[in-house]
Amino acid sequence: MSMEEVEEAREEGSHGSMFEGGVEVRVLVVDDSPVDRRVVEGLLKRSGAMFQVIAVDSGKRAMEVLGLTEGKEAEQPTVDDPKIDIILTDYCMPEMTGYDLLKAVKEQSSQKPIPVIIMSSENEPQRISRCRAIGAEDYLLKPLQTNDVLRLRDYVRPTALSPKTGTKRKIAIEMMAENSGSERRPCLAGLAVA
Amino acid sequence: MSLMALREQLNGLVNSMFLEGLLDDQFEQLQMLQDESSPGFIAELITLFCGDSERILAELTKLLDQAVVDYQKVDAFVHQLKGSSSSVGAQHVKLACVQFRQFCEEHNKEGCLCALNVVKHEYYLLRGKFDTMLQLEQRIQAYESKQQI
Numbered sequence: 001m002s003m004e005e006v007e008e009a010r011e012e013g014s015h016g017s018m019f020e021g022g023v024e025v026r027v028l029v030v031d032d033s034p035v036d037r038r039v040v041e042g043l044l045k046r047s048g049a050m051f052q053v054i055a056v057d058s059g060k061r062a063m064e065v066l067g068l069t070e071g072k073e074a075e076q077p078t079v080d081d082p083k084i085d086i087i088l089t090d091y092c093m094p095e096m097t098g099y100d101l102l103k104a105v106k107e108q109s110s111q112k113p114i115p116v117i118i119m120s121s122e123n124e125p126q127r128i129s130r131c132r133a134i135g136a137e138d139y140l141l142k143p144l145q146t147n148d149v150l151r152l153r154d155y156v157r158p159t160a161l162s163p164k165t166g167t168k169r170k171i172a173i174e175m176m177a178e179n180s181g182s183e184r185r186p187c188l189a190g191l192a193v194a
Numbered sequence: 195m196s197l198m199a200l201r202e203q204l205n206g207l208v209n210s211m212f213l214e215g216l217l218d219d220q221f222e223q224l225q226m227l228q229d230e231s232s233p234g235f236i237a238e239l240i241t242l243f244c245g246d247s248e249r250i251l252a253e254l255t256k257l258l259d260q261a262v263v264d265y266q267k268v269d270a271f272v273h274q275l276k277g278s279s280s281s282v283g284a285q286h287v288k289l290a291c292v293q294f295r296q297f298c299e300e301h302n303k304e305g306c307l308c309a310l311n312v313v314k315h316e317y318y319l320l321r322g323k324f325d326t327m328l329q330l331e332q333r334i335q336a337y338e339s340k341q342q343i
Binding site: 032033034035036038039042043045046092094121142143145146 | 220223224226227229231232235238239242243245246270273274276277278280281282283
C-alpha cells in the first residue's frame with residue numbers, strides 16, 4: 001500500500017453567504033508530518049477564505065500532483081489553467097526538502113510559476129534568505145496561526161470572479177507577484193506583520 | 195452521570211491540563227477550529243499525534259539501543275516529535291524534545307537515554323489525559339445524539 005496521502009476537500013467559508021459565489025483557492029499542502037498536514041488543513045478550511053486543500057506527504061508526491069518530474073517541465077502549462085494556485089510546503093522533509101521543491105517549481109520556464117510559501121519550525125535567517133533568493137513568496141514559522149493562512153490569498157488573485165453555482169467551472173487564476181509591497185512581509189520570529 | 199456533569203468533568207480536565215502546562219495556547223487555537231462542520235477535529239488530531247509519537251518513540255528506542263548511535267537519525271526523529279508536539283500544543287513533550295536535541299548535538303548517549311525517558315514520561319502522562327478526554331467527548335456525543343432522537 002502506498003504511503004501517499006492525497007486528500008481533496010471542498011469547504012465553504014465559515015462566514016457563510018459572505019463567501020458564496022467566491023473563488024476557491026487551490027492549495028497544495030506538502031508536509032511529511034501527518035499531524036501538521038491535518039492542522040494546516042484545519043486552519044485553511046476554517047479560515048473562511050475559500051480554500052480547496054490537496055495534501056501530500058512528500059516533495060515527490062507534490063511533483064506528481066504538479067505534473068512535474070525531475071528535469072522535466074509540466075506537459076501542460078500551469079499558468080492558464082493551473083490545478084494548483086499556491087503551494088504551502090514544509091522545509092524539512094526527507095529525500096526532497098521544501099527547498100528542493102521550491103527550486104523545482106521556480107525553475108519552470110513558465111513566466112508565472114506557482115507561488116510557494118515555505119513553513120518551518122526553525123527561525124533561521126540564512127534559511128529564510130536562501131528560500132527568498134530563489135523565489136519563495138513567504139516563509140512562515142510553525143505552528144501556523146489563522147493569520148498566516150489568511151495571508152495566502154494575497155499571493156493569488158483571480159482574473160475574474162466566477163460565481164460558484166451549478167457545475168464546476170474552470171477559473172482562470174492570475175498569479176499576482178507581490179514585489180515587496182506592504183501586503184507581503186516575511187513572517188519572522190513568529191511575528192505576523194499586518 | 196448527567197450531560198452537564200460530563201461537560202463539567204471534561205472542562206475541568208482540559209483546564210487542569212492547561213494549568214499544569216501539559217497544553218499551551220496552540221491547543222486552544224485548535225479547539226477553536228472544531229465546529230459543526232468538523233466535530234471530530236480534535237479527536238482526529240489527538241489520534242494522529244499519539245500514533246505518530248509512539249512510532250517515533252519506538253524508533254528512538256531502537257536507535258539508542260545500538261552500540262554505535264547514529265545521532266543524525268536520532269536528531270531527525272526528535273525534531274519530528276518536537277514539531278508535532280508543538281503543532282498540537284503538547285508543551286511539556288515539546289520542551290523535553292528541546293532538551294533531547296541538545297544531548298544529540300553533544301553526542302551524549304547517556305544524556306540522550308535520559309532525555310528519551312523524560313520524553314516518554316511526558317508523552318504517556320499526556321496520552322493518559324487525552325484518552326480520558328476522548329472518552330468523555332464520546333460519552334457527551336452519545337448523550338447528545340440520544341437527546342436528538
